[in-house]
Amino acid sequence: MDKTFTISIYSENNVGLLNRISAIFLKRHINIESLTTSQSEIKDVFRFIIIVKVPEDNVKKLIKQIEKQVDVIRAFYHTDEETIFQESALYKVKSSALFEERHIQNIIKESHANIVTVSPEYFVIEKTGFRKETDRLYQDLAPFGLLQFVRSGRISITKSKMGISEIIKKFKSDN
């Protein structure tokens, strides 16, 4: 049965690694729901967060194939319950709506969204949270006319320890 899994990859920051990792999904005809890359807590170590919906057997095999890549330090998979995760969304609305429709101010206040910028033509709202929260705000704002909408991939931190520094330390002492 398909389930949502968060794949976390700690890797070297090398050109081409993203291609190498996405090729693993491509070869197995698995769709990536979202992907974000960033620096990790360790200097010079990169972190990928990839969301997939697959059976658990498949995600286990994916992890092994990812870890097999020379530039990957470690890869893990976790369920939603095992992670703290967020997504960020931006909404661009025409400024007239803010002044003409009082209701919109309540929506912003109740959703705990932030107004990032305001200009005579438009204003931009930012909301970080779970998918259902950014979705609800989307539904609420849609009637006022969204000029633009964009949502980030999931970023996620695990409840359990990752132990990457230990791996790196061990490598240094072994070599």
Place this chain on the structure above:
Amino acid sequence: MKTKEQIALQEVESLSKKISGAEAVIRCLLAEGVDLIYGYPGGAIMPVYDELYKFQDELNHVLTRHEQGATHAAQGYARTSGKVGVAIATSGPGATNLVTGIADAQIDSTPMVCITGQVGSHLLGSDAFQETDIIGISTPVTKWNYQITNASEIPEIFAKAFYIARSGRPGPVLIDITKNAQFETLDFKYQKCIGVRSYKPFSAMDTHAVSKAAELINKAKKPFIIWGQGVILGSAEEEFKAFVEKSGIPAAWTILGLSALPTAHPLNVGMVGMHGNYGPNLLTNECDLLIALGMRFDDRVTGNLDTYAKQAKIIHFEIDPAEINKNVIVDVPVLGDCKKSLEALIPLIQKKSHNKWKGRFDELMKVEVKEVIDKDLRPEKDGLTMGEVIVSINKHTQGDAVLVTDVGQHQMVACRYTDFVRSRSNVTSGGLGTMGFALPAALGAKMGAPEREVVAVIGDGGYQMTIQELGTIFQTQAAVKIVVLNNEFLGMVRQWQQLFFDKRYASTEMVNPDFVAIAKGYYLDAKKVDKRENLDAAVAEMIASDKPYFLEVCVEKEDNVFPMIPTGASVSDIRLK
């Protein structure tokens, strides 16, 4: 005495002046002990070729007639010598022509380093002449790849490339070097790579798993071993033989494991898989313990996974964690280098013989001899069979030749019937099934083991995919013996068309040229045989020759290879006809 490698390293260390990136490439190869590379020059790699000219006494470059030939030759060289094969090509088409060989080396775990030239870094991404994204193209089929855009990167990247190619589960690595990096100069300092922090070649031996495996082995009543190329790649032939002999367990091979244990060994029960032997396939579904050693449960070995060895406990000795539970769920995975695991296992197992169980293999072999093997090797019909050609080769080489095969019927027949007395004697394209592999691979195999007899057995189809490498064989005078088994068909596809497509022979019939004339056109000794009475003398003459030799044998046009497990069927459904 110092090795050539140490001398090269020392020489490198004493260099005080700056050298070009191109020269650095050559010095890196020498420091890694490379004395032979295969390749094809072109614009973007010319600075390196210019240095090859200067270093020709230390580093032999073999000009193949196509870049694909260079990769297969490097593979053949790696397979017989145990060293890393090296292929070099220019950018664009030169690089893309390497891809088939790289994919072949990846799936068959062959250590290889490929070097490609690339347009200058200021031109990258501009669709320049002969620019191609070879890093992007080769990513899914390489163990690792890297684009060098700056000469200073050369020593570290080459050291890393060779380390990665040969360590752990070996595989192909590609280094793409922009032209400016070949021209630029650098302060050259070479240090061999001893580790990469993000890469673990193999796991430490799991003593707990080894003792669990020993426990299962000691308890088993009907144990069965299937070994693969891991035994050869891990140089574990001695340990493997000791394990088989002490445990008394019948052992069968995958096509890439072939030759790790001599054919005549009493516990060698033959091949598993689609065209493997009757007994090993049937008894896979009767054994109570299956010991898989350095093999990966390829679909050509297992057939339908839902009915594969369900009754058995399974132990899997494997270096690559990604292979554990990939196709077959196993009871005891033993991760690590199989040489070390076997060393630890042998003292823990009881000395046994499984005569009654081994007798089952013998009984089924009798059935196979009667139904299949007699017809293949001792035919009563007029036409020559592929099998009797192999028998004649066995007779004249005493089983001590390197066999290089292409892909198709001849490959199955040759692997089934060739006698082997020592390891690293079987070179074939197993995983990728690359037609055109054998001729260039045979050239490389001969150069990797020049003291050995190398016999390439090739079908008339695959032969014509890389036939131009006759030119390389002529130029190098590598004494390869080439046997083309000509049935004027793409035989394996024709067999499937006969069995599964109502004999609709779509595009499998071949109208062939005069192969002897072609070989003679390359000034090779050549002969054609189409009658049984002439076969043995022709093979004898070929083996006796100390030069390259071409022999065409016209065989029955519509013979089939049996036994056979149809695609998707169970190993229990193996057919004898």
